[in-house]
Amino acid sequence: MPELPEVETTRRGIEPHILNRKIANVVLRERKLRWPVPAKLPANLVGNSVQSVKRRAKYLLIDMGNGTLMIHLGMSGSLRIVPKSALPEKHDHADFQFDNDKILRYRDPRKFGCILWIAEDLNQHPLLSKLGPEPLADEFDSDYLFALSRKRKAPIKTFIMDGHMVVGVGNIYANEALFRAGIRPTRQAGSLSKVKTRLLVSTIKKVLAEAIQVGGTTLRDFIGGDGEPGYFKQSLAVYGRAGLPCVKCGGILKEIRQGQRSTVYCGKCQR
DNA sequence: AAATCTCCCTGTAGGC
């Protein structure tokens, strides 16, 4: 599923194909996503050129000059560049056809993603205005997280997955970062020492940066690729490994549920 | 304010 590294990989993959390119046509086959795709979207887009391709949290932000095309991949979405001749398949909900005979094609089987148009100031938009800092930005440091977490009783895993605190830390990377940092996911956020907080912050950054690096490998054959991350799976130490031995101590990994999400951890290595 | 719950959706896996 697309986590922050996959969204960033997607951004880097599509940017060279669409930057400064003019949109010639837009086809919407399914408008019922997380929120309805605006019917006026084609009118906003056709004839305009892509000014920039950015990312905020897991939102892709395509600046069209007269507004911004905002796309979220949900948990099953993908964006790919395909030739104009490529026939749409099941779940290919939207095509953005460019003047170079390439199509930016959106697919999302579970329809948890969204395609929206933002005409006003991006920073004022309700989906973006309350987001925490980017995990890889300097702004996200141990002083910030330590101050924010004081007196907070929520489990640390839930806390770092909350987009108000820091964006882009999904279930997979929250599990992995907490394992690598040796922190039990159920611990109250406010109970972490300054030292542990520093370790957690640096570990989150490291895990995400590593995953983006691996995504970069996928990037090269992005056009022909199937859109699946694949590569980082082999470096997962806990996610999806419940009941299997811990890679550090050999103990059996436990699985619990926190906030409707599965958590896997080592009861011995994570305290 | 903070914490928790609900819901959107379909492919996949497991049971029989």
Next chain:
DNA sequence: TGCCTACAGGGAGATT
């Protein structure tokens, strides 16, 4: 083999 059900999950919005 095929049908049926449970489940996964990002994250906004509602509820406690």
